[in-house]
Amino acid sequence: MNNMMEITNLSKSFKDFSLKGVNITLEKGYIMGFIGPNGSGKSTTIKLIMNLIKKDSGEIKIFGIDNESNNISIKERIGFVYNENHFYEELTVKEMKEVISPFYCRWDERIFNKYAKDFELPINKEIKHLSKGMKMKFSLAIALSHHAELLIMDEPTSGLDPLIRSELLEILQSLLQDENKSIFFSTHITSDLDKIADFITLINNGEIILSKTKDELLEEHCIVKGSKKQLTTNDPLNFIGLKQNDFGFEALCKDKKEVIKQYGNSVIIEKPTLEDIMVFYTRRSDHHVSSY
Numbered sequence: 001m002n003n004m005m006e007i008t009n010l011s012k013s014f015k016d017f018s019l020k021g022v023n024i025t026l027e028k029g030y031i032m033g034f035i036g037p038n039g040s041g042k043s044t045t046i047k048l049i050m051n052l053i054k055k056d057s058g059e060i061k062i063f064g065i066d067n068e069s070n071n072i073s074i075k076e077r078i079g080f081v082y083n084e085n086h087f088y089e090e091l092t093v094k095e096m097k098e099v100i101s102p103f104y105c106r107w108d109e110r111i112f113n114k115y116a117k118d119f120e121l122p123i124n125k126e127i128k129h130l131s132k133g134m135k136m137k138f139s140l141a142i143a144l145s146h147h148a149e150l151l152i153m154d155e156p157t158s159g160l161d162p163l164i165r166s167e168l169l170e171i172l173q174s175l176l177q178d179e180n181k182s183i184f185f186s187t188h189i190t191s192d193l194d195k196i197a198d199f200i201t202l203i204n205n206g207e208i209i210l211s212k213t214k215d216e217l218l219e220e221h222c223i224v225k226g227s228k229k230q231l232t233t234n235d236p237l238n239f240i241g242l243k244q245n246d247f248g249f250e251a252l253c254k255d256k257k258e259v260i261k262q263y264g265n266s267v268i269i270e271k272p273t274l275e276d277i278m279v280f281y282t283r284r285s286d287h288h289v290s291s292y
């Protein structure tokens with residue numbers, strides 16, 4: 001079994017929003033960043049993966065088996081981290097851990113104690129008195145203490161300061177040294193993924209816009225900057241999310257080789273960031289920014 005997670009034609013409709021035929025495949029040993037603007041359907045997809053809400057149609061296979069009919073056995077093998085607090089606020093860290101740990105057959109107290117020490121978790125403090133970063137570390141320690149093969153994280157870095165964010169990313173990276181684990185990580189802070197993601201899946205308005213390796217994505221796309229005149233004399237079919245001002249244009253292009261062929265040295269060609277790719281793909285058609 002090489003696919004940790006295989007989502008096929010997944011659909012779900014709410015009154016004002018639909019997830020439309022989502023397909024995602026995550027292989028063993030890789031980190032996939034799941035990006036998209038606010039309200040694009042990231043949490044809905046994750047809730048469906050975690051079987052917290054019911055799908056309308058499609059299929060979700062985790063570890064090669066259907067996630068609805070094997071809910072309990074699958075949950076045993078997943079570490080789930082999400083940014084909303086789902087602990088009993090009145091309990092201490094230690095008491096809360098004692099409530100959660102019996103649910104997992106493969107709970108490993110030794111690993112929990114190691115993370116509690118590494119993260120400097122205040123074991124006797126009530127959850128309500130923990131900072132947001134500390135709650136996230138506690139959540140992560142729980143998710144990592146039952147030999148989970150797949151980590152699913154819904155915006156784990158949101159609201160954390162840069163230091164804690166970078167610590168969290170380092171931990172995730174070191175986990176992946178075990179080639180049998182995979183991580184599915186949703187975020188709208190794309191810079192978190194620059195360092196650690198192997199694959200990027202972009203969702204917008206309930207539809208998957210692209211899903212491929214980060215290196216491929218950054219290699220084949222480019223940012224083109226040129227004058228207004230060049231825009232009118234050349235075919236902008238290749239352009240994704242064109243941005244114009246009174247002096248010129250800036251666009252993301254899907255085919256760097258084609259841009260070089262068409263424009264030669266007459267435009268500025270730059271490497272995009274993941275943020276550029278997300279912003280340009282999800283921008284509403286031609287976007288004019290006036291300058292004064």
Ligand SMILES: Nc1ncnc2c1ncn2[C@@H]1O[C@H](COP(=O)(O)OP(=O)(O)OP(=O)(O)O)[C@@H](O)[C@H]1O
Pocket residue numbers: 014015016017036037038039040041042043044045188
């Ligand atoms: N239970 C629900 N009933 C009705 N609409 C819902 C429900 N859950 C989510 N939605 C809507 O579905 C859309 C997608 O929400 P979702 O939380 O999946 O987005 P997201 O990409 O995770 O956004 P964010 O980055 O802001 O967390 C939103 O418009 C939201 O209002």
